[in-house]
Amino acid sequence: MVTTAVNPYLDGNFAPVHAEITTDTLQVIGELPPELSGIFLRNGPNPQWSPKGNYHWFDGDGMLHGVQISNGKATYRNRYIQTAGWKTEQAAGKALWTGFAEPPQMENPQGPYKNVANTALVWHAGQLLALWEGGAPHAIKVPELETIGEYTYNDKLVSAFTAHPKVDPVIGEMMFFGYSPLTPPYLKYSVVSAEGELLSTVPIDLPIGVMMHDFAITENYTIFMDLPLTFSSKRMQRGEPMMLFERDRPSRFGIVPRFGNNSNIRWFESPACYVFHTLNAYEEEDEIVLIACRMSSTNVLVAEGMQPDPDGDIPRLHQWRFNLSKGTVREEMLDDTPGEFPCVNENLLGQKTQYGYIGKWADATLPLFDGLIKYDLNSGKSETHTFRQGCYGGAAAFAPRPGATDEDDGWLITFVHNEGKGTSELVVLNAQDVTGEAAARVLIPQRVPYGFHSAWVSEAQLRGA
Secondary structure (H helix, E strand, C coil): CCCCCCCHHHCHHHCCCCCCCECCCCCEEECCCCCCCEEEEEEEECCCCCCCCCCCHHHCCEEEEEEEEECCEEEEEEEECCCHHHHHHHHHCCCCCCCCCCCCCCCCCCCCCCCCCCCEEEEECCEEEEECCCCCCEEEECCCCEEEEECCCCCCCCCCCCCCCEECCCCCCEEEEEECCCCCCCEEEEEECCCCCEEEEEEECCCCCECCCCCEECCCEEEEEECCEEECHHHHHCCCCCEEECCCCCEEEEEEECCCCCCCCEEEEECCCEEEEEEEEEEECCEEEEEEEEECCCCCCCCCCCCCCCCCCCCEEEEEEEECCCCEEEEEECCCCCEEEEECCHHHCCCCCCEEEEEEECCCCCCCEEEEEEEECCCCEEEEEECCCCEEECCCEEEECCCCCCCCCEEEEEEEEECCCCEEEEEEEECCCCCCCCCEEEEECCCCCCCCCEEEEEHHHHHCC
């Protein structure tokens, strides 16, 4: 008997949904807090057509799922992000690009890879942007979730745009970067004003192109991670993987003043590792403190060429302390429980926070999360909310209570899928009581596939208050 292996990222709740729907009031189990007003958004891969070649989870066309909450009621809509590539393939009626699991299509007149805008979201200067680190962001109209188009800062954008820009909650400036895999300069660093003007872009020297997925900011500094997941055209010419985790290369962390450049960046070395996502960073006397989910190695984009690492691709919360006076670095594991998709109260991003939240990694071969962990970073203690049996969630967003004075006074919001029933819901947790029952569960009228990153945009932000 001949069997055909099913790609797990095209099966079950990783499989795409194709219907774009808009609902009226949704059924709520429990009670939505009356002060909770705004829109919860989640971005993720949702291929429009059957893939061309091998499919990687990172390849799917971006789709936004949004739940708008007001006066204790909720509505839902989902929309494809209509990138240029999405429109080209829609007109053709089939996939025209391969993805990360295939060699780049250098002969494709629209580029070797499709900007799928499927990874994350940021709200800045009154505009929602959908992000994919290989190209320009896409402006999105809210709450309609209609695609406006590529957003290039009046054609001042001269690099790719990270999926994880950072917005200073005090000044309102946004920092971002773009990396180049094979052509120097391998890193460009940019600052955008609170009003949305691209103020500066400077090159940062790296010895080789690396996959730099995230970074961090403090009140005065920006922190880059030159980690040994490298790109090499020479490897590719030898028939070896273009991207490879090089365990014999150290990890380097570059700390630069916010409006600094390559002349005043300081580099710190530590053992080889990989970090997809940072939780936060802050300044404490002579030290810069970084908290992030660290892996000993990663094979996430390399299907071959690496020896198995029993601890690879398992993220755990770590802390680094970079002493600017002594030039030293101290690395410490904060918890051995695997977890990813970290978030904080973004009103305190870049400042010392007492609390942080991550998705609890389920004991599975796929990126499934069976709960949320709340860390008290002062005491080192943690609390866990476990989803109901057979239910898995994704990235959570923290929604602060309007007018709150306590850092954790607000809600953790995420989509959760019931594997047995095939149904999805929005779960709203009281962040000050994460071990308790959800404050509300909003039933979604169609399945919400597992995806990537989420965002909360408050009613005040939507109004421009």
